[in-house]
Amino acid sequence: MDWGNYTLGHLIPSRSSYDFSHPDYKEIRRRVLWRVRDLGYDPLRFASIDKEIAHFHWSRTDQQGRTDRYGKKYAWIAYFELYGLLYDRGSLRGRWSEHHPRRPMDFDIDPTFPRAKRLRLASQRLIEECRNQPAEWLRLSAPPEHIKPLLISTKPSDDGVEWILLDGWQSNFSKARSRNSFSMIRTYVVPIGQEDQLTRLFQVQKPRGGWLDQREEERGVFGGEVPWGPDIPPDKLTEIEFITGTRTVWRNPTYFDSFRSGVQTRRPDGKIRDRITVIERRRALVPVRRNEFSTRSPLRRDNATIPSQALLLHADLAIRLPYWDFYDRAGKLASTYVEFGGSYDSQHFTYFRRDLLDRFLTDHAASVIWVIWGERQLLTPSGMNEDYRQYKELHTYKSKRREKRRCPTRDPTREKFTALL
Numbered sequence: 001m002d003w004g005n006y007t008l009g010h011l012i013p014s015r016s017s018y019d020f021s022h023p024d025y026k027e028i029r030r031r032v033l034w035r036v037r038d039l040g041y042d043p044l045r046f047a048s049i050d051k052e053i054a055h056f057h058w059s060r061t062d063q064q065g066r067t068d069r070y071g072k073k074y075a076w077i078a079y080f081e082l083y084g085l086l087y088d089r090g091s092l093r094g095r096w097s098e099h100h101p102r103r104p105m106d107f108d109i110d111p112t113f114p115r116a117k118r119l120r121l122a123s124q125r126l127i128e129e130c131r132n133q134p135a136e137w138l139r140l141s142a143p144p145e146h147i148k149p150l151l152i153s154t155k156p157s158d159d160g161v162e163w164i165l166l167d168g169w170q171s172n173f174s175k176a177r178s179r180n181s182f183s184m185i186r187t188y189v190v191p192i193g194q195e196d197q198l199t200r201l202f203q204v205q206k207p208r209g210g211w212l213d214q215r216e217e218e219r220g221v222f223g224g225e226v227p228w229g230p231d232i233p234p235d236k237l238t239e240i241e242f243i244t245g246t247r248t249v250w251r252n253p254t255y256f257d258s259f260r261s262g263v264q265t266r267r268p269d270g271k272i273r274d275r276i277t278v279i280e281r282r283r284a285l286v287p288v289r290r291n292e293f294s295t296r297s298p299l300r301r302d303n304a305t306i307p308s309q310a311l312l313l314h315a316d317l318a319i320r321l322p323y324w325d326f327y328d329r330a331g332k333l334a335s336t337y338v339e340f341g342g343s344y345d346s347q348h349f350t351y352f353r354r355d356l357l358d359r360f361l362t363d364h365a366a367s368v369i370w371v372i373w374g375e376r377q378l379l380t381p382s383g384m385n386e387d388y389r390q391y392k393e394l395h396t397y398k399s400k401r402r403e404k405r406r407c408p409t410r411d412p413t414r415e416k417f418t419a420l421l
Contacts, residue, residue, distance in 0.1 A: 003072075008032065008079065011086060028082065035078035036071070046070045107220070109299045114223030116302040117323045119338040121155050122146060122347050126172045126181035126374070134178065134378055143372050143393050147183055151370055151395060156336050156351045163336075163351040164397070165370070167215070167288045167305045173344040175383045183374035186212040188240075189285040189366050195396045198282055198369055201242040207373055207390050214238040215305065218291045223301065226291065226319055227312035235310045237283040245278045285366075287311055288350055291324075304337040305350045311335075314363070315356045328356070361399035368397040 005018050008028060015022045050069040068076070086092050124146040130137035147170075156163045168185035190198055205211070216236075221229055250271040257264065257272065265273040285308070292303045304324040307317075317326040317334050324337040334356055339348035361367060372395070377388040 003075075004029070011079075011083060011092070013092060031082060032075060032078045035081065036074040039074050039077060041071060041074040043071070110222045110293050110301045112222050112224030112321055113299075113301045114304065114319070114324050115322050116304055116337060116339045116348070117325070118340055119156075120340040120347070121153070121338060121349055122150065122170050125345070126170060126183055126376075127174055127177060127179040137179070138376055138378055138387060138389050140376065140389075141391055143183055143374055143391055147185070147372055147374075148393075148395070150185070150349065151397075152354070153351070156338065156349075157333055161333075162354040164354050164357045164368070165349060166307060166352050167350040168348070170347040171345065175379065178379040178381070178386075180377040180379055180385070181375065183372065184212060186214075186371045186373075187287055188369045188371070189287050189361070189364075190282075190369055192365050192367050192398070194282075195367050195369060195398075198284070199394050199396065201244070201280060201282065202369070202371055202394055203392070204244060205242050207392060212371060212373060214240065214286050216286065216289045216308070218289050220293065221291060222293075223291065223304075223324065224319060224321060226306060227309050227317070232309060235285065235308050238286050240282050240284060242280045242282070243277055244280050246275045247278050249274055249276055284369075285310065287352075287368075302339075305348065306337060307335050307350065307352055311352060311357070311360055314360050358399040367399070370395040370397070 004020075009015055009017065009019075009025060011028050012022060012024045015025055019025065046069075050071055053067055053069045056067065083092075124144065126144050127137075129140060129144060150168060151165050153163055153165065154160055165185060166187050169182070170184075171180075171182040173180045188198070216233075216238075218226075218232060221232055226232065250267060251274055253264075253270070253272050267273075287308045287310070288305050289308050290303070290305050293301060302324070306312075306324055307326065311317075312326060312335075315334055316329055319325065320327045325333060326335040328334045333353070335350070335352045337348070337350050339346070341347055357368075372393040373390070374392075375388055375390045378386045380386045
């Protein structure tokens with residue numbers, strides 16, 4: 001990356017990319033170079049070792065934990081010192097962020113170091129059914145029997161508390177048994193009364209790549225900042241597209257129609273007949289976010305799928321490190337993220353305490369739709385995909401908590417969220 005343009009230029013919100021003549025940029029660059037020399041860096045004394053480090057860097061294929069030149073190390077120190085000074089002065093407010101100073105682009109570590117709790121919630125493997133009958137296993141049309149009980153479970157804790165699954169994934173691979181399989185569970189919060197309509201659309205939708213990847217991503221947010229950090233954007237409703245079929249239209253011809261094969265039907269007015277995809281769109285709240293933190297430092301931390309901002313703030317939860325666990329004000333575990341396994345046999349689940357989710361759904365007149373989607377694959381002896389079948393199953397959940405009748409009072413947060421739904 002162009003350090004001078006992108007990293008250093010990040011400190012001047014009003015500057016355009018590659019505008020090296022900007023007066024504020026010139027001043028920032030002058031101060032960084034002065035501080036580098038002030039810290040003791042001498043280009044002549046460090047020239048030889050810096051050249052050797054640079055050569056070693058370019059000969060490596062692994063960028064993780066790479067060694068910076070001495071000059072670059074001193075420049076990083078000067079950069080972060082200057083960033084902190086400008087941050088405290090409020091000088092980083094600009095066109096990219098009107099409400100709060102921006103975080104630097106290149107921070108090495110998450111100082112809170114959150115870890116994923118290692119816990120195997122799904123003890124059964126996806127490839128165990130019909131052990132000696134691979135063709136029959138492939139023809140199974142329903143998810144494995146152990147998946148549905150994960151939707152409402154007491155497994156995340158040992159105190160008998162019920163938990164609602166907000167997001168889940170499991171995958172298993174066996175070259176020896178020539179099987180590969182995955183199963184994912186996605187959750188959507190929708191207004192009461194729209195469950196049947198959205199369930200129908202999910203049922204007719206054919207699974208496709210990226211179909212259920214509507215989770216928001218939080219990048220560069222420290223684990224300890226969730227959910228109060230100023231860099232965390234508020235939740236927004238996700239628009240889901242459903243392909244429900246095709247229909248015939250008459251349209252004006254274009255240049256590209258000359259390259260289409262087959263006979264085109266034309267009307268006397270010159271318009272041609274065409275088939276277009278019919279798409280229906282619905283909005284829902286995806287109640288999780290993916291918190292990811294990428295760094296070139298060897299001091300890594302675990303990424304996680306955590307409850308959305310709306311759920312965390314509504315229940316007034318706070319993270320309790322070192323795990324991705326959130327607790328309520330009474331000190332009780334309220335949400336947890338667990339994972340187990342590696343790349344070929346893996347699972348991860350995000351759970352939210354049932355009583356807190358019931359309160360959220362009641363207060364916002366909403367319900368939950370679970371979409372279970374997965375695939376069974378038969379493999380060739382070399383491990384390649386030979387044949388596959390997909391499955392899909394839907395379930396709904398409504399809060400068992402009744403809203404208490406009370407004197408009419410305005411609740412701006414609830415009104416805003418309900419209006420969006």
